[in-house]
Amino acid sequence: MTSNAPFHVLHVFAVPGTTGPSGNPTTIGIHADALSSEDMRAIAARSGHESGFVSAPPAGSEFDFALRFFVPNHEMEMCGHATLGALWLLRELGLWPATRRSVAVSTKSGPVTGRLVEGDKGARIEISQPKGHVVALPDPDTHTTRIASVLGISPGDLAGPIRNAATSRVKTLVPLKSEDAVNALRPDFARMEALCEDIGSTGLYPYAAVDLEKRIFEARQFPKAVGYPEDAATGIAASALAFGLLEASLVTADERPIHVRQGRAMGQPSQIEVTFDGTNGCWLTGHVRREA
Numbered sequence: 001m002t003s004n005a006p007f008h009v010l011h012v013f014a015v016p017g018t019t020g021p022s023g024n025p026t027t028i029g030i031h032a033d034a035l036s037s038e039d040m041r042a043i044a045a046r047s048g049h050e051s052g053f054v055s056a057p058p059a060g061s062e063f064d065f066a067l068r069f070f071v072p073n074h075e076m077e078m079c080g081h082a083t084l085g086a087l088w089l090l091r092e093l094g095l096w097p098a099t100r101r102s103v104a105v106s107t108k109s110g111p112v113t114g115r116l117v118e119g120d121k122g123a124r125i126e127i128s129q130p131k132g133h134v135v136a137l138p139d140p141d142t143h144t145t146r147i148a149s150v151l152g153i154s155p156g157d158l159a160g161p162i163r164n165a166a167t168s169r170v171k172t173l174v175p176l177k178s179e180d181a182v183n184a185l186r187p188d189f190a191r192m193e194a195l196c197e198d199i200g201s202t203g204l205y206p207y208a209a210v211d212l213e214k215r216i217f218e219a220r221q222f223p224k225a226v227g228y229p230e231d232a233a234t235g236i237a238a239s240a241l242a243f244g245l246l247e248a249s250l251v252t253a254d255e256r257p258i259h260v261r262q263g264r265a266m267g268q269p270s271q272i273e274v275t276f277d278g279t280n281g282c283w284l285t286g287h288v289r290r291e292a
Helices: 037-047 080-092 140-151 179-183 189-199 235-247
Strands: 007-014 024-029 051-055 065-070 102-107 110-119 122-129 133-136 163-166 171-175 203-211 216-219 258-262 270-276 282-285 287-290
Touching: 007 080, 024 037, 024 080, 037 051, 037 065, 051 080, 065 080, 080 102, 080 110, 080 122, 080 235, 080 282, 080 287, 122 235, 133 235, 140 171, 140 189, 140 203, 163 235, 171 235, 179 203, 179 216, 189 203, 203 235, 216 235, 235 258, 235 270, 235 282
Parallel strands: 024 051, 065 102, 171 203, 216 258
Antiparallel strands: 007 024, 007 270, 007 287, 051 065, 102 110, 110 122, 122 282, 133 163, 163 171, 203 216, 258 270, 270 282
16 A cells, blocks of 8 residues: 555544544545555554545545545445535635535545534534435335344334435334333344345344434444444435434424434444425534544
């Protein structure tokens, strides 16, 4: 591997004000044009988590940056927290165009917009996700029983029907009756990959309502086969969840943010914020900090 790309470890969707483990770590490589696909996968394998690599956009395109994403086992088309982390880092390093409030990013999942939004606590970065799609499981009765078995629960523990949902990658939304039930799960990870393959999903996303009025939800993410058993924060899954909640009439498509808490069962709490964009998609954001 020959590259001058600098690497930075960030924690994305961290709980503001915390100094201990919080959010989802990601390794971001800047000026990564010289890295091969195997170089990128090897870097993700050494780090043990999702990694994002920033390079020049396709020649003649209207994009400002190109991004690729790898987990220890393979490349991904899209990674929400690595995208948010990369854009935060580009701004910190002065590589975000100074006069621009938004940038266009090329990913294998499609174009992503990053934008700066001013708030009470200063500027934050939000990234776009397209309209979500929510569908029933391929074989609802059989697959519901299998999912419950892999999670170590019974179908009677569910708070509603299980659905597959996606903005970028398909996640399986598993509604439970309480946040305690979510955090008490002890899945059988040996059966996770085959189950997800059969239901057309890249991971199970159990969740529960914490406060419907304030739109606060607790969730966990068990990925199909990426090289580790659980994610501390999953922006793509949280975006899919927002559309699942809309489908279930638990939220409305207004400007109030949906707050998704994740990672508490891992001792690595995170906070993800999703807001519908007023058309068909949504905006995804959260706190970013450098690794201490």
